[in-house]
Amino acid sequence: MKTIITLLLILLNSVNLSAQELTGKQLLDKSIQYHDPTGAWNTFNAEFTVRMKTPTASDRLSDIIINIPEEYFSVTAVRDTIKTVYTINKGVCNTNIAKDAPKQNRTPCETAALYKNYYTYLYGLPMKLKDEGTIISETVTKRTFKGKEYLVLQVNYTQKVGSDVWFFYFDPATYAMEVYQFFKGDPEAEGANTGEYILLTEEVLINKIKMPKNRAWYYNKDDGYLGTDILE
Incomplete structure (x- = not known):
C-alpha cells in the first residue's frame, strides 16, 4: 500500500510539474x-443559431453562417417583430434592416463588420489566438x-x-x-x-x-x- 501511495504522489507531482513547465x-x-x-477551423463552414438572453430585453435569435474558405459571413437576427440581416461576402457588404429597428451610431456595413468580427472571434476560440x-x-x-x-x-x-x-x-x-x-x-x-x-x-x-x-x-x-x- 505504501508503494502504491508513493507512486500516486510521484504521478501527481509530475502532472503538476508538467503544467508549471508549459x-x-x-x-x-x-x-x-x-x-x-x-x-x-481553417475550413470551417457551418450554420448555427444563437439565442441571446438578457435581463432587460426580450430574447434575440440569430442565425449565423460562417464559411471561412469562401470568405462569407451572414447573421439574420430577430427580436420581437424586428428582423435584421447583415452579410459580408468576400468583403462586399449587404444589409436588410427593418424600418423600425433601433437607430445606431454606426453605418449598417460597420455593424456588419462588427458582427462578423464578434461571432468569428468568439466561436473561433481558442483557435483565433493564432491570428x-x-x-x-x-x-x-x-x-x-x-x-x-x-x-x-x-x-x-x-x-x-x-x-x-x-x-x-x-x-x-x-x-x-x-x-x-x-x-x-x-x-x-x-x-x-x-x-x-x-x-x-x-x-x-x-x-x-x-x-x-x-x-x-x-x-x-x-x-x-x-x-x-x-x-x-
Missing part, C-alpha cells in the same frame, strides 16, 4: 487540440476562479488590433477553455474595474469543433450579470 504557446496548442482535434497581431504570454500562471483552479494564459494584441488585455482559463486536466476575461487596458492600472468575464458551460459539436453551448457574461467590477448566449 509555455503559453504550448498551453494554447493543447487547448486547440482539445477543441479542434482535426484542425477543422496575426496576437501576443501570447510565455508564462502560464495558476489562478483560482469561482472556486476552481485553472491554468491561465494572458493575451495582448498589437496596437493595430486592439488594446484590451485578455485572460483565458483552461482546465488543468483536459485543457478545455472554461472562462475568459478582458480588461480595457492594464488590469493593474487604467484597466482596473473595467471589462467583463465570460463563463463557458456545456459543449456542442459543430463542424467537428467542441464549442461552448452557453456563454454567460458578467462585469468584472461587481459581478453584474449582462446576459447569456446559448447555442441552439
